[in-house]
Amino acid sequence: MTPADLITSIRAAVSRAIDAGAFTAEVPDEIVLDRPKNPEHGDYATNVALRLAKPSGKPPRLVAEAIAAELRQDPGIASVDIAGPGFLNIRVDASSLGGVARTVVQEGSSYGRTDTLAGSKINVEFISANPTGPLHLGHTRWAAVGDALARVLSAAGADVSREFYINDRGVQMDAFGASLRAAALGAAIPDNGYHGDYIPALAAQIVAEHPEILELDAEKQVDAFREEGYRLQLAEQRRTLEDFGTEFDTWYSERYLHTSGAVERALDQLKAQGHLYADADALWLRTTDFGDDKDRVLLKSDGDLTYFASDAAYYLDKRNRGFDLCVYLLGADHHGYVNRLKAIAACAGDDPEANIEVLIGQLVKILRAGQEVRLSKRAGEIVTLTDFVEAAGVDAVRYSLSRYPSDSPLTLDLDLITRQSSDNPVFYVQYAHARTCSVIRNAGEVGIVLDTFVPELLTHETETALLTALGDFPRIVAQAAELREPHRVARYLEELAGTLHRWYEACRIIPRGDEEITDLNRTRLWLNVATRTVLSNGLHLLGVSAPERM
RNA sequence: GCCUCCGUAGCUCAGCGGAUAGAGCAGCCGCCUUCUAAGCGGUUGGUCGCAGGUUCGAUCCCUGCCGGAGGCGCCA
Incomplete structure (x- = not known):
């Protein structure tokens, strides 16, 4: 039951x-x-x-x-x-509760999946960095949590698409090109430019690959550096995320919004809905009709489109691609966008409560030796995703970020999460999984097979606890999806690992020495396999590996 | 000034109205001849920021206040 x-x-x-x-x-x-x-x-x-x-x-x-x-x-x-x-x-009663173990083993890797979100098509957009530099700590939080959220939503039956919006248009791109050019020519980086250590290296790489770039006139040279730098940084971001286990279904270019006519279509649609007006030679969207604190400019008086125009067009483009729900995962510095994004949806005639959802990821700090590692260009301590993974490993980084709700500020102790011991929750859970695998190997060697299952034999209090915990998993996953809080899965796994360890201490699965194999041994092996299955399924939802040996 | 988030054990944090508020770390004391001690057991530690309200019942919901972080551009 x-x-x-x-x-x-x-x-x-x-x-x-x-x-x-x-x-x-x-x-x-x-x-x-x-x-x-x-x-x-x-x-x-x-x-x-x-x-x-x-x-x-x-x-x-x-x-x-x-x-x-x-x-x-x-x-x-x-x-x-x-x-x-x-x-x-x-x-x-025990025989009824014990049935959970059989259900889990039979369902295997699909145990935990539900249909609570079946039929909804969800777009999850996250990270969406400028292609002008490495991914940093804030991006890393979403790379882990956003991906875990997408996995959890899928497990709840939603049709999920992961999307990365490439901010490849606007003045920051020109600043990027100008910075690369300056670095290549040995000139000072402009004040509004990019000052990271990677800039000179990137500039040198571009020159090495395209020596003819130095022959161009100044304006064309900036363009060329910008485009080459863009290409290389985007490739770098993709590779970094792939190594991190976060893959996207769609990489969507802001430029494409403009070249494809999506922006014009969006303006037409908003106009048809009656929320556009002109004032002081600019074109405005009356977002104050829907809870924004001020109206927003779409087309500036100088004829340029604002970033907000891209936002509006992008949202409408997603909806036109058939998504019922657009989820935005943004950094804390973007929380002022929530109202205006929702107002876009409302202005377009959508339901801002149903069609759009914005989650804000609060700041992450890292402590090393008790000191905060700062995002400091001067000290050269820019914390990138790559640095973090190098220091702690993919599993520890993903897990450490995924076990907290993203809307609370977070301080991680690098010394703790890199420790390979029980101090570290990721190892605690992985160790539990490895332990169940070890038992399965040993059971195979002594010849215990899953041919008999007598659930009423599972009467020890630790067995009752383990069975009820296993039975909770589908509800935990569904709840994590519904609340957009994948950390619930991590917390559940930590509980489950503890329950498994206590059972393991109290109840032997494999007979000692030359004792005979009984139905109790066989039945406990079912419970062990069921627990392994849930630990594995849960870790998979977080994008963390489930090692068979440690 | 307005908006969002946060305030729970020494530290980092769980706990979307339920029973005696939890975990890990840190501290102290135990447990390995046989399935992984990366484990288990015990113990120390709390005015859940403060004050009201709603409720059979509030750490949780509402209001106000205090404290912290962030955001409020015809920037991107």
Whole structure:
């Protein structure tokens, strides 16, 4: 009996109690099933009686009694107790609970997938860096969390597309070209230019590959440096992200928005919706109609389109490509964009609550030897994704960033997350996985096979705990998707790893010495395999490897 | 001034209205002849920023205040 099965049983019990006239109320749409913190309270608990007390006008405990009486009729339910103001504490009988292990093993790598978001087509846009330099710490957070979010949304049944918006248009590109040219010629980098260490190296590479660039006149030279630098930096970003395990379905160029006519189409569409107006020779979008604090310029009086015009066109282009929901993952410095992006959706006639969602990633700081590693150009300590991965490894970086909600500021201790010990949650979870794999190998050597499964033998308290934890996984994944909080998967895995370790200490899977193989050994092997499956599926959702040996 | 996020153990942080508020680290004490000790058990540590409100019940929701981070351009 999985938690979903139990909810079905509870709903049926509520329905029968109502039909029997015990109280009058509607059967609730949603029934909340909890895992009590204190295992003595039962395997599961529900507050459904407390919820129904008010609408039915009956005391909570009376409602609870009526539901409990019905629920006890259900085969598979061992006991139902009423506690406190009217909680139902439920114990599932061992053979029924043990069935979770079989379900997990049978479903294998698809265990945890649900259809809670089935039918929705979601565009997840993240990182979207300028192609003018290396990816830094802020990008790294989204490279990990955005990718994990996309995986979690997919697991919940959504049709997900990952997208990287290339900011390849605008004055920062010219500043980039001018900086490269200056570096190549040994001149001073312009004040508004790029001062990173990578600039001279990149300039030298461009000159080496295209010596003829030095023959061009100044203006053409800036253009040429800009375009070559763009090409190389974009390739570098793609390679870096690929090595990090984050791949995109679409790399979308801002320039393409303009060359493809998407911007004109967007202006036409917004005009048709009646939210455009002209003032002081500029063209404005009346975003204040929809919660923005000021209207925004689309076309400047000098005839240039603003970045905001690209934003509007880009959003509409995504919608025209068939996405029901556009998710934007932005850095904390962009949080002022939330209202205006939502206003774009509203101005276009969309529902800003349903079609667009903006998540803000707060700042990440890194401590090394107790000191903050600063983003300082002068000190040469620019923290790039590559630096971070070199220092800690892909798994540790991805996991460390994925186990926190992205909307809270984060401080990571480099010394801690690079330590290969239990201090480090990623190793704790990976070790649990490796341990289950080791048991599977040893079981194979002694000849234990999964031919017999006797769930009622799984009666130890650590086995009950492990089974209920395994049963939670699909709900955790669905919740992580719904709330856009992949960190819930990481926290769950840490709990599960601890539950596995405690079981492993308490219960032997493989017989000692020359003891005979019993059904208990075989059945425990099922539980071990089920746990391995969930640890592996969960780590996969975070883009972290699940090693078989450590 | 306005907007967003944050304030929970010495530190880093979980906890989308439920029971005695949790984890890891740091500190202290134990457990390896047999399935991975990268593990397990025990122990120390809290006015959940403050004050009201809503509720059977608030760390969680609402209001105000205090403190911290960030954002408020015909820049990109």
